[in-house]
Amino acid sequence: MQASTTPAKASVLSNLNAVRTMIRRHKRNDIIFASIGLIALMLALLTLVTLFVDLVLDGYPKFNLTFFSDFPSRRAGSAGLLSAWVGSLLVMIVTFLTAVPMGVAAGLYLEEYAPKNWFSDLIEINVSNLAGVPSIIYGLLALGLFVYGLDLGQSILTAGLTLGLLILPIVIVSTREAVRGIPVAIREAAYAVGATKWQVVSDHVVKYSQGGILTGVIIGMSRAIGETAPIITIGALTFIAFLPPSPITDVAPYLNFEWLSASFTVLPIQMFNWLSRPEHAFHINAAATGAIIILVTLLMNGTAIWLRYKIRKNIKW
């Protein structure tokens, strides 16, 4: 036995040396690929940073308060964003009021009520299909249906409804995901004390999934704020140097709905408008507007991501 060990040992050792050389070579490939992978991801991130820095540097001269309080103008130097940001705000109100109730209701129906049959399948297929429809198609829908079909014109209402439909799938999907996360035990506990289905849904299911729904709503709204194509398609690319009538008045009933049918402009449209001008001076305005839009959407998305992270950390069913 002693005699056989030594040659065996020698062969194992020489074999091991070959193996070790090979492993070193393989590991080098690992490191090379890992570096390439990291660079690939950094490239995406780097583009985002470059884009933002580029916009900030180009638009730097316009970062002052008058930019927000001036109307657009034929002269680039004195042109401002007033009608655009007010327009964006008002359109977002309509979008919010359209997409949130409808989206949450649809999500609740699909998760809590819908029987598993062809009917719910049909709805589900439509929701996932709509999420993949290009935004400009929604613009065509709005042009044919809202602007001319229902004769709503190129108004804040039309734009708000259009963007509302556009982000509907986002709200539906996030509602469903949030609701799905609630364990059956919670529902059973509520049923056990005699609650009706709607009481269970409204008092418990919606309440506990609020955070998740909110995350989806914020992401959807941030998408809507930056959307340009559908709004252009409804024909809203016009020179707007006035504000819509105020939604709040000083006489009873203190609310006024004329603003809904007013023509308008929004931030991304104003940016596109300035960007399509040949004069460089207008490009400065476009850059400043772009930086503002990115900042707003980054803040909203950042909030949503942070919120989701917090929900995941806190809730342990």
Next chain:
Amino acid sequence: MTASFIGNTLIKSITLKLKPLMDIATNSPSLITTTISPRLAKNLRRDIKGRVIEFILMLAALSAVFTTFAIVAILLYESFGFFKTVSLVEFFTGKEWTPLFEDAHYGIMPLVAGTLTTSMVALAVAVPIGTIGAIYLSEFASHKTREITKPILELLVGVPTIAFGYFALLFVTPLLQKIYPDLPGFNMLSAGLVMGVMIVPYIASVAEDAMRAVPMSMREGSYAMGATRFQTALRVVTPAATSGIVAAYILAISRAVGETMVVAVAAGQQPNLTFNPTEGAATITAYIVQVAMGDLPHASIGYQSIFAAGLVLFAMTLGFNIIGHIVRKKYREQY
């Protein structure tokens, strides 16, 4: 126990019998109160309320079906008007697209060529970077790196496309012109490149999902054979996740084809039948934007032409989305 059971059955049978009645006369509580006890009436009112709520929620869910239906209906209706003037043969085989000129031609090919060229440039960027990024995230990155990187990618998805349009026109194009001075100010190359970077996070996250769905036991099998991370990623995980990765590509094509603002701003608005990315050319989406920016009378042929173009775009993206979802479903069923 037995008594309550009988009681419950009784209530149920009464409710069942009354249901048709309620459906017809939901607004006649007198009918209910006169026939049954107050406690049962309360249950019935509750039941009615529950059904009304369910109906309202269902209507909301139906809005998705309605929207799809409305999109198809509007596109078909307006296109129908268009195809009364323009023959399908001319539309699909014509090599010129000039609906707004005196001498109008209605061949969609130049717009389709522009759309495909910008999309191909975008994919040439996004497919390798997105796939490598996905492999890195799924197989190489530490838990912490992943936790930091994924939200950043999500942020990138949230950046409005008009901002990328600015970037393509006023940053990337001038940069490319330094290397290639003959490049026109509007060109499909820079629009495609920027669109590609825009799509990277999309491919990366869908492909990464597919790779992470590959069961750990398969990775263990590979590592147990002495494979390195790279070998495992390349030889086992990527092949196992193929259908999911392919789905990511297909969904990305659909994205690129439907993308509007980057191409409308940076690729030019001149229909141009070419597959050369260094030229400028309008895409389907850019054409729709261009027409919508002008003031075309409702029901004119120019107005209808954007719906015909939109129908082609919708059909293309729908096709890609359906194929993508089928492929994706396949990998979900696999494990």
Next chain:
Amino acid sequence: MMNTTTAIKAESRNLDFFYSNGHRALKSINMPLYENKITALIGPSGCGKSTFLRCFNRMHDLYPGNKYQGQIIMHPDNTNILEAGVDPIEVRMRISMVFQKPNPFPKTIFENVAYGLRVRDEKNKRTIADKVEEALKGAALWNEVKDRLNDLAFNLSGGQQQRLCIARALATDPEIMLFDEPTSALDPIATANIEELMSGLKEKLTILVVTHNMQQAARVSDYTAYMYLGELMEYGDTDTIFTRPTRKETEDYITGKFG
């Protein structure tokens, strides 16, 4: 049965193992693996037998935060395979493993078996084909698959898949083979096939097998170790363990009073 001249292929010395959550899953294990013998690990679930097995090919290194203490010495070169300087890949190239559930790759039958060779940069087609055939024969699968080597491995039955995984592990001529409950997902006929296979394999290599099936341990193994709560309670040649265990706990487990 105990043969005093049998060489020790590997041995664990004071082996402790901690999972990333701090749980101490193995407590100071000392145990030899005799060359060309089958050693079985038995014990109730959660006793650490799989954890112990997976130390031998450093599988725990795949998950961050796991920690080994102590040694596993491999002979004849006296390498402590748990040492930080020893690459887990090197260890896995010497010690292969068959898992609880068959885990073939999404490749053809041929490519599954050839995987280890490709990972080792073997380029010679002749060598690969020969090795694949040899390994499939060694795993008693050759006759069933020789006409469809280019079929996907997923199309095989569960028992065939597990034998394919054995062939995959065999193709690279490992010094030790680890089996982690290799038959728990299989029917009795497939189980009998695999047990027969293992008995044949020990001519060429050393086997460590985890099993929850006591009859299996009694049927196939030469040595048996009974583990409980991360400790090695009793170790000895299989006949002794099953007929005259020295400890009460071992006897209770083997006779089915516990576990």
